[in-house]
Amino acid sequence: MDMAGKEMKCLSERVEGVSTSKAMLITDRAVSLQQSGFPVIRLEVGQPDFHTPTPVSLSGINAIQQGHTTYTLNAGTLQLRQAISHKLKQENGISYTPDEILVSNGAKQSIAQAMLALCSPQDEVIIPAPYWGSYPEMAKLAGAIPVILPTSIDNNFLLDPKLLQSKITPRSRLLTLCSPSNPTGSVYPKELLQHIAHIVANHPRLLVLSDEIYEHIIYAPATHTSFASLPGMWDRTLTVNGFSKAFAMTGWRLGYIAGPKHFVAACAKLQSLVCTALS
Numbered sequence: 001m002d003m004a005g006k007e008m009k010c011l012s013e014r015v016e017g018v019s020t021s022k023a024m025l026i027t028d029r030a031v032s033l034q035q036s037g038f039p040v041i042r043l044e045v046g047q048p049d050f051h052t053p054t055p056v057s058l059s060g061i062n063a064i065q066q067g068h069t070t071y072t073l074n075a076g077t078l079q080l081r082q083a084i085s086h087k088l089k090q091e092n093g094i095s096y097t098p099d100e101i102l103v104s105n106g107a108k109q110s111i112a113q114a115m116l117a118l119c120s121p122q123d124e125v126i127i128p129a130p131y132w133g134s135y136p137e138m139a140k141l142a143g144a145i146p147v148i149l150p151t152s153i154d155n156n157f158l159l160d161p162k163l164l165q166s167k168i169t170p171r172s173r174l175l176t177l178c179s180p181s182n183p184t185g186s187v188y189p190k191e192l193l194q195h196i197a198h199i200v201a202n203h204p205r206l207l208v209l210s211d212e213i214y215e216h217i218i219y220a221p222a223t224h225t226s227f228a229s230l231p232g233m234w235d236r237t238l239t240v241n242g243f244s245k246a247f248a249m250t251g252w253r254l255g256y257i258a259g260p261k262h263f264v265a266a267c268a269k270l271q272s273l274v275c276t277a278l279s
């Protein structure tokens, strides 16, 4: 066995069991081809085709110049969480206090932390396919088992509630819903979400991770419904959103999760061990 092979043997089962983000592998390859002078049409990553809006950029520049460059609270500044709380109330009809919101380095981190904080080994994470490639890998990293539920083009790639119902087991812990969806662009109609909510209501251990990062990339007549706004679903839902897609801020790395305080506090505990400098 060569040296690299020996070192591979030393990796934890968790890390050996998951794949590197495939989109990032393709990005690395595309960038290296571009750097060697090849013309590459880049379709691999959800990068908006406009720049961060000027008022946002100017606020960022001003903040840096004014010295807002130091550690913040683990959960993010109170001011930002208050602004997010206001947005979620006004735009999504869901009430979260600032201490029910955790700001992270992108929605991706929010999702990974939620899986790690909520799933015990052998728990099941239900993922409608086609899906954003990180969901199953993050579930595996948490020791959970991804349960992939196929959808079909005849059904606009939307989850069939009957199929969901048939796949729920006592180990079902998390249902990932991504609406508007990456990669299909499908938007879950409110009636379908209500149907899903009825099913979730009957399974007290099952939570919903509602990934709403593409909320603003939506075309009429479709409209966005936040899962947590449905009756009875607030305390069963973790709402994930961020600034990357709506405001072309992918490189700023800013996203958040909102949910019942005990779940958000568990995510914050993980974040405090990974992101903050305080010991």
Ligand SMILES: Cc1ncc(COP(=O)(O)O)c(C=O)c1O
Pocket (backbone or CB within 6 Å): 045, 046, 105, 106, 107, 108, 109, 132, 178, 182, 211, 213, 241, 242, 243, 244, 250, 253, 254, 255
């Ligand atoms: C479905 C989905 N969720 C979450 C993310 C992560 O976004 P962020 O840049 O906020 O980490 C992405 C990014 O491509 C995505 O496509």
